[in-house]
Amino acid sequence: MVLPRTLTRRELNRAALSRQLLLERAAASPAEAVEHLVGLHAQLPQNPYTALWSRVEDFDADAFSRQMEERSIVRISLQRSTIHTVTARDCLALRPVLQVPQDRTLKSAFGRNLQGVDVDKAAERAREMVRERPMTFAEIGEELLAEWPGSDARSLGMVARHRLPMVQVPPRGLWRQGGAARHTTAEHWLSAPIERDDAPDGLVMRYLAAFGPASVKDVQAWCGLTRLREVVDRHRDELVVFRDEDGSELFDLPDAPRPNPDTPAPPRFLPEFDNVVLGYKDRRRILPDEAGGHLWPGRNIVRSALLIDGFVGGTWALTTDTKQACATLEVSPFVELSGPQHDALATEAARFLAFHAPESEGTVIGL
Template sequence: MRTGIDRNWPYRRGVRISTRTLNRTYLRRQLLLDDVPNTVPDAVGRLVAVQAQEVDAPYVGLWARLPGFTHGELTAALEDRSVVRGGLLRGTQHLTTAEDYRWLRPLIRAGMGNAGLSAFRRQIEGLELAEIAAAATEALAGRTMTRPQLARALGERFPGREAIALAWAAQHQLSLVHPPPSGTWGRRGHVHVTLAEEWIGAPLRESTAEELLWRYLASCGPATAADLQIWSGVRRLRDAVEALRPRLRVYRDEAGRELFDAPDLDLADPDEPAPVRFLPEFDNLVLSHDDRGRIIASAADRALVCPGYSIVRPTFLVDGFVAGTWSAEPGRLVVAPFRPLADPAPVHAEALRLLEFLRLTDAEVVLEER
């Protein structure tokens, strides 16, 4: 029996919200709607983790989100250890703040189990993963090594085994980060690895799915339990989300799907203007939900962004939605819209800004016709 007014009561039933409201809310939480003067660690912390599978991608992703951002700002954050690079969401390379890495890596590692080791199972058959991890920890203690150097050290410890498979198994088991110069602008070549706790200067700590959910909603919500799993790569989170239901706001999207959100987070105005933005390959903006309709308008458009397994092309946004892809080629930056642009001028202007950031001074913008 009700004894008073429950101000959250409408949200228990699931207030229906439009796709445009989801879109603008998502853009705001991803720092793509307003020019918010954040520092690099502040921005990375807001996003929880920034996709860094391609070395230069996080530089472009932060350039799209931070006014006046320069290459040196991210490089400095990596060098002063306030931001670190390592295997995190979905087992792929991401940037995160050092403080967030301390709880995020153990939670992701435990939630993914042995996913990602299948390619090396035959080469390490008969060995205990803990034994490989212990040997790698001993080899890396007080040192930074390249992957080939770590592989050679483990090959000596386990003769007759494929050294590179041992190194990948060790990286899967241990919490390792990739210190500079790895991960810095334009840097190619061997990746360096070192023990995360030594590099950060603090121990890792335990966390819960609840902490993961609150941070995810602040950067990607409102969202479903399936969305949280897709974003993080952690399985079997539905029960943990359901346990938090009494503390969550509940919405429904235009298709009737139930979406959860933190009660202290507001929705954005669906009519708020959204500027043109250029984003790098693998940007989490297009990878953080099971249903990507809030940012990619159709299945046909999604197929152009993600044409195959492990391919996510660089994109640009018009009116808040992915409107096409782009690529940097010798002498030109090619902008490929999915359909004719109502007003090409803002896209061309932002592409010129991107050219300058990419340091392609002798290149031109080529807008493909559809």
């Protein structure tokens, strides 16, 4: 019997960078990149713009923002019951597949406050309400209190969030704009029905294309679904199998790129909660052990990451004054930089600052 080949951490790193469009920027449209990546984490509305700038050649943030206004790009709760930016097509296809994490979150976080509430009825009442006008979850909860006066308004609002395919409507998520998180259903916003197929098989295969090679635990950590071993086993004949240095079984698509571990990796600026950081149970292929405290200082806090030689080797922060006249990019490497790495990082930092603050007097500090 031939044993699976062992992939080093550096081999896994270069594979992840390649799949995540971080080894070299992709000559693809932003929508194509978003679909390849199976969405972008977007809890912070401006993060997808940074993520795409680091991944797509000549990324035009204004054009991508217009796609959101035109409804071909949307913001909706998907993987791990968190907000993601996806194409309209993926919104309709992925939402039913990822309903289980939504149900689990509603029960675990809000179930105690929903005793005596007919959750299905509350969800349908919320569906009717947001057809009339987009609403915040707080507004939905307050209106539902009229029918369930002994309940908790916030929890009632969360019924709408977790039981319905609720998209956040603009101006929320537009480039350099703000706005309250108001919602309506995906069906109403896109004038199309949500797909009925909730089988996770296609999602798992797409994950491997964008994140592999990976373990079953990695896939589950990324999407929030469980019991995916049986899905992988159903498709085992279509996959190749490897091991990591700890002996864990990894799966991948046969023709997916797995670059040479010595392939040069340029510096990259990643937003908080970036896909490549959150996409695995075992994050050591991108996050060295010594980097965890820098990037993950507390629960539900994931700082903006700086990739050095493909691994998280620093953090960054961008600040502007109230009139947007001055912008400062503070770069904080926590690894020693070689001369060429320093020069490449300085060049990338200047370009990054010009992207985020083109009309400001910009300064890079920390290098």
